[in-house]
Amino acid sequence: MSFVKLYSQVGAIAIAILLAASTAFAVEATGEGIDRNQALNSALRTAVEMQIGTAVASESLVESGVLVRDEIVSHSKGYVTSYKVLQEGATADGYVITIDAVVNSDLLYSDYTTLAILQKMSGLPRLLIFGSGAGFNSVPPQSMQELVHDVARTFGKKFQFEVIDWPMSRAKYAEIEGSMNLKKAVKFNSLLKADYLVTVDLKLPEHANPVMHMTCVRISDGLKIGEIRRPVEKYVSLSGKPADVYSRAVEAAKPETYWASVRLARELLENMESELDRGKGFRYTLTFLGFPELSHIGTALEDVPGFVRKEVKRQNGLNMEVAYWSTLRPENLLKRVSTALKDLGVEKFQSRINGRNVRFRWQNPEGF
Structure with missing residues (x-):
């Protein structure tokens, strides 16, 4: 059972428990396309996008929900309870339609609330996130603080994990000397109190683009929950001073950080969900x-x-x-x-x- 399936099973319960009443708003939206069907779908997506901006103050759904904005909008029909065509017609480039759509904002919250329930039922797990720098051709951990912080922000804000960002927190744990690794995480977990660790490694192979390598491991038994290898689109020359090379590599990898984090977070959430499934344990x-x-x-x-x-x-x-x-x-x-x-x-x-x-x-x- 995938994490997405949890919405269909728990979503109604989440809404019933956490939302007192259905809240629907009429939104006027216009869409264009090569034919009527495409134009209508575009108008529905526009209506949902408008409602995301008005129903969710400070973008809490977009920043904290398991589904990012594009994925929510791609399922627009599920959030529009009804619509009325105000105006439509063919144009020189295709078709245009304006609708008055009723968007149920409670449904927009359902993904967010369902995630919150999953986190609570799983005991609000804590993540320890750090740069691993494994291997001679990897960027050293001290040079990856920006990437680690970006990964921590994705897990914390978008997926509601309590995150221990090691580069930001190491001063708090003066007893732990040197670079963090799995062995130290286990040894000092009485201090860290983490449930999972996420390692971030940026490899620099010769004559090839850098590769971002992320893993998630459960600390209690060392079980590897997930692993992501994501090639960086931009080539990075290894010529020059090491510090300059590392800086260029980190800058090139930044665009990949978000999506690598999202994929790994989903693997972790699906593992958490499967354990809450009473049939799997x-x-x-x-x-x-x-x-x-x-x-x-x-x-x-x-x-x-x-x-x-x-x-x-x-x-x-x-x-x-x-x-x-x-x-x-x-x-x-x-x-x-x-x-x-x-x-x-x-x-x-x-x-x-x-x-x-x-x-x-x-x-x-x-x-x-």
């Missing part, structure tokens, strides 16, 4: 250390309430790592699995939870 990593009878534990996991599916990733002697999908939240899953272990007769074990990682160790070993 949340993905966890369950680790069992030092346990005998692992086969019995594997079978017992399938009887835990909320179980969707599982996949044994590693099993060696007394240790096992399982990718586990459940409709339960982390704390409830920990309790249910602990109960299942006790029902098997395993009384002495320790458990620890870190985001989506849930670990169990038998017989209270040292250093756990």
Whole structure:
């Protein structure tokens, strides 16, 4: 189920809950085209564009909604409840028509409110965004602050994520020295309190245009949520001082930043939506250390309430790592699995939870 499908399923509920009454406005709009149908569609798009400007003060829908203005306007017929033709006729270049269209502004808000519901149901996830600078042919992180900030602005303003823009926030976390990476994000996440990280890398291959490379990873278990590679249209010469080359590359990549961010944000939102789908569940990593009878534990996991599916990733002697999908939240899953272990007769074990990682160790070993 794609994120767009969420609108058809939740949109009506969102409107019913968050919007008290339907608000429709009549808008006079004119459209031109090579024939009547094209001219009418143009007039409908114009009417919706006009209503976006009047119904949404400070452009909150355009800046915060998951769909950008062009995509909203492309579905104009869905927002126009009725229209009356005021004037129409053929011209030397085609056809022109003027209509009086009734535009329902509540429907314009539905995409925005649905996104807000998804964010709230997912626990208002926090993103850590930084330049990775991976590889010898990449722009260094310190030279990509503008790009990182642009990416952070897209995720924050248009998709309503709470964003930790690392270049802007590093002074707050003086304990974290040097460049940010996944290992540090995991190590210091008690400070950062991030749910996902987004890396921004700008590669500079020889005799080819730069390539913007962005990835999104869930910090709790290291799962890669999405990855985008977007070629930069403008060629950048590698001749000259490195600082000048990096500056030219960043400037050339700016036009690609927005759309690369949008594509990656949608992948993340679709992942969040799929986890809220009760049939698919949340993905966890369950680790069992030092346990005998692992086969019995594997079978017992399938009887835990909320179980969707599982996949044994590693099993060696007394240790096992399982990718586990459940409709339960982390704390409830920990309790249910602990109960299942006790029902098997395993009384002495320790458990620890870190985001989506849930670990169990038998017989209270040292250093756990």
